[in-house]
Amino acid sequence: MRILFLGDIVGRSGRDAFVERVPGLRRDLALDLVVVNGENASHGFGLSPDMARAFLAAGADVITLGNHAWDRREIVPYLEEERRVIRPINFPPGTPGFGAVVVDVPGNRRALVVNAMGRLFMDPLDDPFRAIQAELAKHPLGRSVQATILDVHCEATSEKQAFGHSFDGMASLVIGTHTHVPTADHQILPGGTAYQTDAGMCGDFDSVIGMQKGGAALRFWRKMPGERLAPAEGEATLCGLFVETDDATGLATRVAPLRQGGRLSQTMP
Numbered sequence: 001m002r003i004l005f006l007g008d009i010v011g012r013s014g015r016d017a018f019v020e021r022v023p024g025l026r027r028d029l030a031l032d033l034v035v036v037n038g039e040n041a042s043h044g045f046g047l048s049p050d051m052a053r054a055f056l057a058a059g060a061d062v063i064t065l066g067n068h069a070w071d072r073r074e075i076v077p078y079l080e081e082e083r084r085v086i087r088p089i090n091f092p093p094g095t096p097g098f099g100a101v102v103v104d105v106p107g108n109r110r111a112l113v114v115n116a117m118g119r120l121f122m123d124p125l126d127d128p129f130r131a132i133q134a135e136l137a138k139h140p141l142g143r144s145v146q147a148t149i150l151d152v153h154c155e156a157t158s159e160k161q162a163f164g165h166s167f168d169g170m171a172s173l174v175i176g177t178h179t180h181v182p183t184a185d186h187q188i189l190p191g192g193t194a195y196q197t198d199a200g201m202c203g204d205f206d207s208v209i210g211m212q213k214g215g216a217a218l219r220f221w222r223k224m225p226g227e228r229l230a231p232a233e234g235e236a237t238l239c240g241l242f243v244e245t246d247d248a249t250g251l252a253t254r255v256a257p258l259r260q261g262g263r264l265s266q267t268m269p
Helices: 011-028 051-059 075-081 128-138 157-166 215-221
Strands: 002-006 033-037 063-064 101-103 107-117 145-154 175-178 195-196 237-243 252-260
Touching: 002 011, 002 145, 002 157, 011 051, 011 175, 033 145, 033 252, 051 063, 063 107, 063 145, 107 128, 128 145, 128 157, 128 195, 128 252, 145 157, 145 237, 157 175, 175 237, 195 252
Parallel strands: 002 033, 033 063, 107 145, 145 175, 175 195
Antiparallel strands: 002 237, 101 107, 237 252
């Protein structure tokens, strides 16, 4: 299976880049599955249903969320209707929406996508490790599903790495989101799971993690809240990871970064 995971979409520039480029990437890379984190798409805070529909129409198979999942109130009923948009699985029982989804993939195959949120320096949620473990037990890799993707939305790199090693051999890909800066540690772990600490973002990198740099930097100088942060509006870089897997085992055989457009150095798998 040929999979592309793209990092957090930030603001209009990230939205426009995704909608413009993903159809061509699906064609040129012969992609079977596209997963993107959309939790910063709406002015940097949350995701609206109309934006989610646009991403799905442009070629996303699954959209994941994170700590800004509830910033747009209108997303709440939408999460009950659209199973392909998922929020972190370790929110308490009774929280609207779903933390995992199994989607059909061309070739009579299926893929499981799970979204979880870390707890270190984040909102205190239920245990994400045990929540993921329980979900993976329902859908064994290489048997009921041919690929499993874990989006671990975390602040701490150590926690993301702990997810990678904990589920090595049980998932096709464990990839970090939330910090918006693409890390250079893409690899296949010893058990066969592809891993990267952070996918980066789909947004303008002439910024502070996607937000306009003037106001964002000033907060560090003054240590006072200022005007509401707003997304940077220059050309976005699409950042993500390409993974190729073996359908028989679900494990990774190839991993390569993708960076297209904007300011960062360009690379295609």
